[in-house]
Amino acid sequence: MFSGGLDSTAMLVKLLAESSDELRVHHIRMVNREGRDRAEQRAAQSIVAWCRARYRPFRYSESALDFSALEAIPIDYLSIAFVACQVAIDTPGCNRIAVGALAADTDIANRTARQKRVFEEMYACYRARKLGEPQVDWVFPVWHTPKAGLAAALPPELLDLTWSCRRPVEGFRPCMSCKACKAREEAEKLAERQGLRAPVTPAHNPVS
Numbered sequence: 001m002f003s004g005g006l007d008s009t010a011m012l013v014k015l016l017a018e019s020s021d022e023l024r025v026h027h028i029r030m031v032n033r034e035g036r037d038r039a040e041q042r043a044a045q046s047i048v049a050w051c052r053a054r055y056r057p058f059r060y061s062e063s064a065l066d067f068s069a070l071e072a073i074p075i076d077y078l079s080i081a082f083v084a085c086q087v088a089i090d091t092p093g094c095n096r097i098a099v100g101a102l103a104a105d106t107d108i109a110n111r112t113a114r115q116k117r118v119f120e121e122m123y124a125c126y127r128a129r130k131l132g133e134p135q136v137d138w139v140f141p142v143w144h145t146p147k148a149g150l151a152a153a154l155p156p157e158l159l160d161l162t163w164s165c166r167r168p169v170e171g172f173r174p175c176m177s178c179k180a181c182k183a184r185e186e187a188e189k190l191a192e193r194q195g196l197r198a199p200v201t202p203a204h205n206p207v208s
Contacts, residue, residue, distance in 0.1 A: 001080050001087075001099050002027050004043035006184060008100035009162045010150035011141045012047070015098060016055040024094070026087045028080065029064040032073050036165060037064075039172050043163035050158055061087070077111050081118035088136055089126050095133045102150075103143050112138070147187035148194065159188075 002008045002025045015023060027044040031037045041062070048060045063083055067074050080099070088094045097119070101108055116138050126132045142150060151159060164184040165174040174181050 001084055001097065002044060002048075003100070004040045004047060004163050005100070005180075006147065006150055006154075006159070006162050006164055006187070007102060007142060009047050009158065010145070010154055011098060011100040012051060013055075013154065013158070014141050016051060016058065021096075023058040024087065024091050025058055025060045026083070027060075027062045028083050029062060030076060030079065031064060031066040031068050032070065033068060034073060034167050035171060036163070036168050039163050039165070039168050042172075043161055046161045047158065050161060063087075077115045078118055081115045082122065085119050085122040085126075088123065089132055093133070095136055097136060097138050098141055099138060100142055101140050102145065102147060104146060112140075146190075147183060148190035151184075151187045152191040152194075 002012060004027065012023075012025060015021060025048065027041065029037045029041050044062075052058070063086070065074075065079055065083070084097050088097060099112075099115075101112055105111070119136075119138070123132060123136060145153075154162075164180045165176075166178040166180045167175045169175055176182075176185070
């Protein structure tokens with residue numbers, strides 16, 4: 001499951017570089033009143049093109065959930081579980097779902113447990129129709145890596161393609177004030193202080 005953000009990009013690179021698994025990379029264009037869907041989609045497509053050119057072939061697909069008519073912001077990780085189930089069933093032989101969650105994420109143990117419960121309840125409906133795999137595991141390839149470590153591990157040109165902002169200005173400019181922007185900025189600065197990477201410019205997405 002691929003958002004086009006720092007964490008999921010680091011996960012994708014790790015899987016491409018350190019495994020021979022046949023990958024299906026799936027991006028959800030999550031449309032809501034925050035208005036980040038176009039920036040995320042552009043980031044995802046750019047990252048996929050970059051990785052295909054430098055690593056190995058993999059399948060890429062997209063879907064969309066449009067909540068733009070709602071005032072409330074849906075819970076993303078539950079939406080991801082819903083789509084992951086559809087993608088798993090659509091992918092013959094799929095027995096693992098990879099998610100770019102980190103151990104340091106807020107309330108992550110509860111979130112991942114709920115996410116997996118949603119997935120399992122939905123997948124059981126397909127098993128009742130004799131479809132799918134006997135077991136589908138959720139794996140977290142970058143779980144134990146701090147965000148600063150992820151930022152340091154990515155080539156600068158790939159890092160610059162990723163998107164983190166939840167509330168972009170005019171659709172494509174990072175707000176630099178939302179929780180995601182602040183976490184990313186802190187991670188990049190920490191990587192700099194630890195000498196893990198060269199200084200980066202504050203505008204982390206080269207958009208025009």
